[in-house]
Amino acid sequence: MPKRAAAGSPRAWLGYYRWTANRPPRELLLQTMNHIDWEGGAGRARSAIDLGFGAGNDTLELLRRGWRVLAIDGQKVAAKFLERRVPNQWRPRLTTLVAPMEGLTLPQADLVYASFSLPFCDPAQFPALWSNIRKAVRPGGHFAGQLFGDQDEWAGKRPLSFHSRRQIDACTRGWRVELLRETVEEGRSYEAGKHWHFFDLLLEKPRA
Numbered sequence: 001m002p003k004r005a006a007a008g009s010p011r012a013w014l015g016y017y018r019w020t021a022n023r024p025p026r027e028l029l030l031q032t033m034n035h036i037d038w039e040g041g042a043g044r045a046r047s048a049i050d051l052g053f054g055a056g057n058d059t060l061e062l063l064r065r066g067w068r069v070l071a072i073d074g075q076k077v078a079a080k081f082l083e084r085r086v087p088n089q090w091r092p093r094l095t096t097l098v099a100p101m102e103g104l105t106l107p108q109a110d111l112v113y114a115s116f117s118l119p120f121c122d123p124a125q126f127p128a129l130w131s132n133i134r135k136a137v138r139p140g141g142h143f144a145g146q147l148f149g150d151q152d153e154w155a156g157k158r159p160l161s162f163h164s165r166r167q168i169d170a171c172t173r174g175w176r177v178e179l180l181r182e183t184v185e186e187g188r189s190y191e192a193g194k195h196w197h198f199f200d201l202l203l204e205k206p207r208a
């Protein structure tokens with residue numbers, strides 16, 4: 001039997017992209033779109049950063065809705081995977097960047113979206129990344145994404161970023177919290193069954 005690729009290797013990520021590629025856009029992205037449209041953002045030329053875009057499902061949904069997207073991922077295979085999926089007429093609004101999220105300087109954007117990707121940030125670099133995200137979001141703009149909680153099965157076993165509820169509250173300071181939802185559930189990851197603990201966040205950067 002072929003050996004399973006090591007977690008975090010390009011081969012393992014490619015398996016994850018294939019596993020997720022046929023899924024609909026994430027619920028949090030749709031909620032974010034509804035919220036922004038409800039606020040009157042529809043119709044403006046809007047720019048998003050999709051940080052850790054993976055198979056690119058949500059990048060494609062943003063493009064379908066007319067957004068300009070800077071899609072960033074640490075894996076070259078992610079960029080190749082997404083490139084093949086983008087219809088020609090949307091290409092002018094997409095920029096793809098292969099780079100680690102740690103140490104990135106992000107350009108200004110109306111939305112920084114990071115679906116199940118920020119937990120993969122080196123914990124020592126997380127505070128700087130979070131501060132970069134806040135700087136990148138335009139006043140009145142949004143952050144949406146997930147952070148892993150400290151009861152997640154991978155906490156203490158993998159060198160990822162996990163947050164206690166108190167740390168989550170600290171992260172949201174200075175933002176207007178539109179959604180903060182904690183989930184604790186048995187489910188599965190690409191690799192196996194998993195005890196999940198994560199927070200969905202939709203945050204708005206105040207204008208003043």
Ligand SMILES: C[S@@+](CC[C@H](N)C(=O)[O-])C[C@H]1O[C@@H](n2cnc3c(N)ncnc32)[C@H](O)[C@@H]1O
Binds near residue numbers: 020051052072073120
């Ligand atoms: C769990 S996947 C999520 C993908 C997609 N956003 C989704 O919701 O399905 C995490 C993604 O983050 C990327 N990633 C992991 N560590 C990274 C890092 N340090 N810098 C940039 N991207 C990273 C992986 O390559 C992967 O595509």
